[in-house]
Amino acid sequence: MVPKSSxxxxxxxxxQSLNGLRALADRVHFKAWFLxxxxxxxxxxxxxxxxxxxxxKLASQGVKLVIISNSSRRASTTIEKMKSLGFDxxxxxxxxxSGELTHQYLARRDDLWFAKLGNSxxxxxxxxxxxxxxxxxxxxxxxxxxxxxxILAHGTEALGLPSGDALPMKLEDxxxxxxxxxLKKIPMVVANPDFVTVEARALLVMPGTLAAKYxxxxxxxxxxxxxxxxxxxxxxxxxxVEACDCIAVGDSLHHDIKGANVSGIxxxxxxxxxxxxxxxxxxxxxxxxxxxxxxxxxxxxxYPTYVLPAFQW
Numbered sequence: 001m002v003p004k005s006s007x008x009x010x011x012x013x014x015x016q017s018l019n020g021l022r023a024l025a026d027r028v029h030f031k032a033w034f035l036x037x038x039x040x041x042x043x044x045x046x047x048x049x050x051x052x053x054x055x056x057k058l059a060s061q062g063v064k065l066v067i068i069s070n071s072s073r074r075a076s077t078t079i080e081k082m083k084s085l086g087f088d089x090x091x092x093x094x095x096x097x098s099g100e101l102t103h104q105y106l107a108r109r110d111d112l113w114f115a116k117l118g119n120s121x122x123x124x125x126x127x128x129x130x131x132x133x134x135x136x137x138x139x140x141x142x143x144x145x146x147x148x149x150x151i152l153a154h155g156t157e158a159l160g161l162p163s164g165d166a167l168p169m170k171l172e173d174x175x176x177x178x179x180x181x182x183l184k185k186i187p188m189v190v191a192n193p194d195f196v197t198v199e200a201r202a203l204l205v206m207p208g209t210l211a212a213k214y215x216x217x218x219x220x221x222x223x224x225x226x227x228x229x230x231x232x233x234x235x236x237x238x239x240x241v242e243a244c245d246c247i248a249v250g251d252s253l254h255h256d257i258k259g260a261n262v263s264g265i266x267x268x269x270x271x272x273x274x275x276x277x278x279x280x281x282x283x284x285x286x287x288x289x290x291x292x293x294x295x296x297x298x299x300x301x302x303y304p305t306y307v308l309p310a311f312q313w
Contacts, residue, residue: 035066048312067095075094159177227255251271269304
């Protein structure tokens with residue numbers, strides 16, 4: 001049970017602030033660590049200072065390391081991405097991404113919701129970041145809303161074409177397509193529930209933003225990733241652990257920390273990721289003010305067990 005106290009009639013969450021992971025890893029022996037990637041291990045372009053050595057130190061303690069990410073890419077692509085950035089991919093037990101879960105559920109169709117979807121989809125994907133392949137899913141990509149059974153949202157930069165190519169498109173134009181889809185009341189599968197992600201120090205719009213827009217239009221959305229517990233349960237199954245044996249590390253209160261709360265596992269909130277600007281942090285490693293932290297945690301209704309400036313030892 002997470003300790004709380006009452007101040008002015010309101011419950012205030014009590015978290016433990018740490019300068020680095022060593023104090024936590026030495027004191028609390030979690031069997032498995034579920035690590036977000038963007039905003040924790042790297043910024044999309046390069047590893048954060050100390051992230052590679054910190055990962056190696058954690059691995060040397062014999063813990064199981066699993067990447068859990070709202071990336072719309074397959075798990076194998078995520079592991080290759082980590083390797084290309086200089087991480088030792090052999091240190092990871094594996095990766096579970098929302099893109100991998102989406103692919104598996106669409107391929108198997110053993111879930112009742114997915115079994116009823118149909119095979120024709122409007123596909124929202126990436127352009128500059130590289131389109132998502134639907135190979136092996138027996139899906140028919142269509143451009144006409146009237147021909148679509150559902151929307152598949154992998155990206156926010158382009159509309160997938162029947163040829164397999166991607167037509168670059170502005171976010172507002174994709175949102176107009178959603179308006180038409182909402183009138184037809186077709187469901188959406190979002191293969192990346194993030195609203196934004198970090199790239200260098202910038203924030204880029206992610207498919208979760210489209211999904212939230214679609215829900216406001218009255219559309220039905222299947223969120224395939226954090227904060228839904230489906231991705232945490234998959235990670236626990238991969239690592240062979242119970243909720244009490246693991247900890248999730250992430251930089252998003254809404255996705256990483258709330259997802260951990262829902263799944264009944266402890267969590268470590270990295271403040272230097274997507275919330276850095278909200279917390280008034282300017283440089284890497286800056287420590288957030290307690291009052292700013294408490295305010296943001298309350299705003300997102302997501303409660304970390306531990307808070308750290310960065311994924312550093």
